[in-house]
Amino acid sequence: MSPAPVPPALTGLDPTVRHLYVHVPFCPSICPYCDFHVLTRRAGLVEAYLAKLDEEAARLADTFDIDLDTVYLGGGTPSFLRDAELSALVGSIRRHLGWGRVENTLEVNPGTVSPERAALWRDLGIDRASVGVQSLDDATLKFLGRQHDARQAREAVSTLVGTGFRVSGDLITAVPGQPLDADIAGLLDLGVGHVSAYTLTIEPGTEFARRGVTVHEDDERRGFERTEERLTAHGLTRYEISNYARPGQESQHNLAYWHGRTYLGLGPGAAGHYPARPDADGGWQRADGQPLLTVRRTNPHLHEWLAGGVGEGELIDAHEYVTDALFMGLRLRDGIDLAGLSRRSGVDVRAVYGAPIAANISRGLLALDGDQLRATPEGWWVLNRVVTDFLEEIPE
Missing domain, CATH: 1.10.10.920 (Arc Repressor Mutant, subunit A)
Incomplete structure (x- = not known):
């Protein structure tokens, strides 16, 4: 099946889809603040997921005109996939849809990183890592229900930077007792070129909501302003509400969302914006x-x-x-x-x-x-x- 012609009304929109989001729903555990579609792995589920993903990728290739600039493997915890599983996933994408010419991102849990795995990810063609650090303070990480500690987070970021990845670190702000200035300084000392800083949000149906955890607006505002103050003082530019980057380190995939471009959504729970x-x-x-x-x-x-x-x-x-x-x-x-x-x-x-x-x-x-x-x-x-x-x- 060949892609359909573009109607005259759409001449201002690019008819070619240049961005791909892939959702990997599997996590080693479910964080108490998370409201994404995630689940722990069970026997046979990952195999079934990979087979269906290959089918869906083939269908998208038959339906749309595709020439990828960016690929984003998100979740969930894509880095939680075993080496052969991640290799199979990337193989399906490459076989049916191609690969991003500009940027290819893997979301990474610090506890899944080793020098050997980082080298494999680079060999697969992944060049950017978005690392769920969240904090470099053990008490804060424990409150957030994270399975890694501060030492693992530091080692993971250092390994990825040393392996040649463009590295983005995620931070959660407005957490009670969080040493935010130390978190920011510690993350930048590790060599990241991009920081995504999100306010802790209590979503309905999450474990935090069931516990009655709340975030005070004053703490939210303080974190919002202090993050900008400290990150810009260290040479990063706030190019989006929650995202800061050194020159040339901006997330090209996420910029596609913010600029209203179309993109493919592959996998369970994935959202797509199609011509x-x-x-x-x-x-x-x-x-x-x-x-x-x-x-x-x-x-x-x-x-x-x-x-x-x-x-x-x-x-x-x-x-x-x-x-x-x-x-x-x-x-x-x-x-x-x-x-x-x-x-x-x-x-x-x-x-x-x-x-x-x-x-x-x-x-x-x-x-x-x-x-x-x-x-x-x-x-x-x-x-x-x-x-x-x-x-x-x-x-x-």
Whole structure:
């Protein structure tokens, strides 16, 4: 089957999919704050997962025009896969979909790293490691339910840096008693070029929620501001709300999300953002007649996915594409180019959304420089509220 032709309405969007996310749901244990689709491995599950993944990769290759720039192996804990299993997974991707020319990332649990495994990962073509450090303080790690300690985290990062990976370290902030300054300094001393800093969030259904753990807004705000202060003082740039990098170390895969590009979602629970095709439900139009630009689809969880379930799909028309792009693009330090967004969507963004743009500029939450719209530091803090104003302007 050859990829479908691109309709005239989509001439502003790249019809070729250049990014791939692969979800590996297996973890050695489930952290009490985690609300992702993860589970511990059982006999036969990984084998069934790999076989189904190969089938799904072949189907995606038959459906879309694909020329990959980035691949991101996330989870779960992809590095928890045994060497032969990870090799098989990468083999399926390469066989059906190709491999990223620009960046290929593996999410890594510190307890899974050894010099031999790091060398294998490099041989497989993985060049970037996103390491779930979370903290370099043993008491904080114990509170977070992590299975590694600070020594293992330091050794893992050092090994990966020494093996030639571009390394990103994850930190969780606003944890009671956390020595945040020491965590930041220790991580940078290890040589990482990128830091992702996320506030501890208590999601419904997690173990922390059942225990009644809470995060105070003052602690959240303090961590938000202190992280920026310390990381920028050490030469990293805050290029997205939660992400900091030295020049050239930005996550190219995640930038694709924030710039509203399409990407493949492979594996159980994986989300994808696909170019619209004439055989998608509703063809080139939604049931209400609105032009259809893209389709978002989230795969079902493992057992339903193994049984052939297709998950949930959402048809994205031009105005929904714009509001999604604004929400993602305003997370970036540089914001979003409104003229470019108008070309991609076919919507005159400044005309249709002039009122919420002006209102939020007057509140000090947005700033506009030519066609470049960005959130101010205060706007970042209340970004959900800002985007709600744009949602209210969607034409009936």
